[in-house]
Structures are given as C-alpha cells and as structure tokens.
Amino acid sequence: MDNKKIDEATRLINLAINDYDLFLKEINNYNPEKKAEALSWLRNALKYVNKKQREK
16 A cells, blocks of 8 residues: 555544544545445454454
8 A cells, every 4th residue: 555545544544533424424425446445444444443452
C-alpha cells in the first residue's frame, strides 16, 4: 500500500471513530469498489484492535 492510501485509510478510520455518521455519509459518495475498500480498512482496523485487547 502506498503512502497516499495509508493516509486515506488513517483519515477514514479516524473519521469513523470520531463521527461514524459522517464517515457513512462520506463513503456513500464513493463508487462501489472504493466504498468496499474503505469498509475493509475499517474492518481490519477493528479486528486489529480487538486482537490487541484480547492479548492483554
């Protein structure tokens, strides 16, 4: 993944954390492929956090 995609993923994940409704509004404007990618980033971030919490 290039730096531009990492920055975009970080921005969207932070948006989802801080304002999920705004996150949904934003990704609903994306084409289906980009929307699926954004949801995948969020899903993977949540899986990672969940895994780290279980390791504690």
